[in-house]
Amino acid sequence: MSILLAPREWKDTIEYNCLMSLDLSRIRALCFDVDGTLSDTDDYYVLRLASWFRHLPFLRQPERTARRLVMSLESPGNFLMGLADLLSIDDELIGLVNWLYRNSRRPATPLPAIPGIAGMLGEFRHRYPMAVVSAREERSTLTFLEQAGLRSDFKVIVTALSASRTKPYPDPVLLAARELGVAPDSCLMIGDTTVDIRAGRAAGAQTVGVLCGFGERAELLRSGADLILSTTTDLRSILLGQ
Numbered sequence: 001m002s003i004l005l006a007p008r009e010w011k012d013t014i015e016y017n018c019l020m021s022l023d024l025s026r027i028r029a030l031c032f033d034v035d036g037t038l039s040d041t042d043d044y045y046v047l048r049l050a051s052w053f054r055h056l057p058f059l060r061q062p063e064r065t066a067r068r069l070v071m072s073l074e075s076p077g078n079f080l081m082g083l084a085d086l087l088s089i090d091d092e093l094i095g096l097v098n099w100l101y102r103n104s105r106r107p108a109t110p111l112p113a114i115p116g117i118a119g120m121l122g123e124f125r126h127r128y129p130m131a132v133v134s135a136r137e138e139r140s141t142l143t144f145l146e147q148a149g150l151r152s153d154f155k156v157i158v159t160a161l162s163a164s165r166t167k168p169y170p171d172p173v174l175l176a177a178r179e180l181g182v183a184p185d186s187c188l189m190i191g192d193t194t195v196d197i198r199a200g201r202a203a204g205a206q207t208v209g210v211l212c213g214f215g216e217r218a219e220l221l222r223s224g225a226d227l228i229l230s231t232t233t234d235l236r237s238i239l240l241g242q
Contacts, residue, residue, distance in 0.1 A: 022188075022206060022226045022238070029182045030124060031173060031205070032154075033191035034134040036213015037232050039111040039144055113148040114212055116233040121153040123240060131156035131176035133189065133199070135166045156180055168195040170203035177203070190235065191215075197223035208235065 032038055124130060131154055134141050138159040145151040156179040163171035170184075177184040189200025192213025200207040201224050209220030212231040220228055229235060 022208070024239070026186055026206060027188045027239070028128070028186035029177065029180045029188070030128045030130045031133045031176050031187050031189045031200070032130065032232075033189075033193070033196045033213075034132060034136055034141055034144060036192035036215070037190060037196070037210055038114060038117055038132075038150065039148070040114050040212070111144050111147075113150065114232050118149055120233050120236045121150060123236065125153050127239075129155050129180045129182070131158060131180055133158045133167070133172045133176050133191075133196075135160050135172075135195070137161070168198035168202070170199055173199050173203035173205055177205075190232065194219050194223040197225045208238075210234075 121130070132141065132145070136159055138157070138161070141157065141159045142151070145154070145157075156176050158172045158176045158179075160166050163169075163175045165171045167173075173187065173189055174184055177187050180187075183204075185204040185206075187200070187203070187205040188208060189196060189203070189205045190208045190210065191197060191200070192210045193215045196215075197207045197209055197220055206226045207224065208227045208229060209215060209217075209223075209225035210229050210232045211217060211220075217228055227238070229238075
């Protein structure tokens with residue numbers, strides 16, 4: 001089954017373009033990014049930044065300024081992670097992140113999950129094997145999944161150092177497919193940024209971009225997303241028809 005146009009009943013929840021297509025008959029497994037896809041990371045950082053910005057009298061719109069800053073840092077962050085990978089210093093970078101995480105004087109605030117994500121994954125797990133495919137390091141990825149009660153939903157966890165190269169290279173998606181026991185082109189990669197879409201497409205997977213994280217509709221479309229959803233939980237209507 002191929003979706004060329006979003007049905008009328010999906011218009012309130014799905015951002016779509018008339019030429020997007022998603023072949024449901026191909027999908028045998030699901031791969032999810034974490035930040036902005038499973039976790040409500042961008043809103044969390046926006047709220048924290050805005051609380052600091054409110055102390056600056058010259059900022060009239062602290063929330064708006066905070067959101068613009070958070071969204072603008074997504075591409076440089078992905079670039080730096082890719083550069084570290086290219087220079088073969090990603091082990092050292094992740095080691096530094098882990099050290100800072102362990103030695104922080106303040107306990108890490110749990111990241112909130114996207115509303116409704118736990119229920120959706122609970123339904124999906126009976127039909128699709130699922131993997132996390134994240135550029136995060138392993139410790140914080142597992143911490144989020146445990147705190148959100150999502151760890152048992154995933155058969156495979158792929159993080160920054162699991163594969164020889166991280167996103168936007170296809171290696172993490174290819175590794176997830178192999179560990180799940182499916183062909184890469186049978187996977188659906190779901191993420192909120194261009195690196196998620198690029199990694200999925202490079203691996204031969206179909207891709208869904210979600211607008212509840214750091215990416216924007218236009219850039220996700222330019223990267224070749226097969227479908228754009230307002231939020232990750234809209235995927236339930238697509239895959240389960242409910």
